[in-house]
Amino acid sequence: MQTWEEKILIKQEGIAEGRLEEKKELTRKLANKFSIEQIAEILEIDISEVENILKESQNRK
Numbered sequence: 001m002q003t004w005e006e007k008i009l010i011k012q013e014g015i016a017e018g019r020l021e022e023k024k025e026l027t028r029k030l031a032n033k034f035s036i037e038q039i040a041e042i043l044e045i046d047i048s049e050v051e052n053i054l055k056e057s058q059n060r061k
Contacts, residue, residue, distance in 0.1 A: 027053045
């Protein structure tokens, strides 16, 4: 793999990580007003992913 390819991969991983953090933050904020099913529909993700995010945030407290 060439250096420029590595740089692109690193950038893509950073973007994906940022999106994941945004998704987690939105999920936590929406949890106060919406059901798990509604959050999954709003964010267009699986219900299990919403549940995992919420469990993770509860474990941090």
